[in-house]
Amino acid sequence: MVARIYSPSKTAMQSGTAKTNNWVLEFNPQAPKSIDPLMGYTSSSDMKQQIKLKFSTKEEAVAYATRKQITYRVDEESTRKHRRTVYSDNFRFDRLSPWTH
Template sequence: MTAKIYRPAKTAMQSGKAKTHLWVLEHEMEKPKVIDPLFGYTGSADMKQQVKLTFETQELAEAYAKRHGIAYRVIQPKEATRKAVSYTDNFRYTRTQPWTH
């Protein structure tokens, strides 16, 4: 049984950074998912797949995994690069490309 520890990125529906400062410990799949032949639902007998634990820091998540004997791997977050964009640059006289709608 292995787990991954990561800090989630913001979703496409978020403009802010809510819930991106917490670290998540999530168990990886032990058994493959099975498709029900009658209804076509996808299911699994792996109950640990449904559990996501959140921690304030990476060290707390690692300590929990060590204390409970869970093998884990840490996925380091990639920091977003912010590009300074000015709205007025769209209408600049010295613009190299013509502005289009």
């Protein structure tokens, strides 16, 4: 039973950084998912897949996993590189690429 501790990244559908400040502890699947032969639904007998615990800091998540004797793996938070662009740069004379229209 190995848990993964990570900070979720923002989704492609959001422009802000909501729900990315927390750290999440979730368990890796222990049993593979199976397909029901009659209906075709995907199911699993592993109930720990449904557990998602949220913490405000990474240290709290690590302390919880240590206290409950859960082996864990920490995926470090990747920083976003934001390149600032200015609209007036589109009209500069020393552009690297010329206008195409």
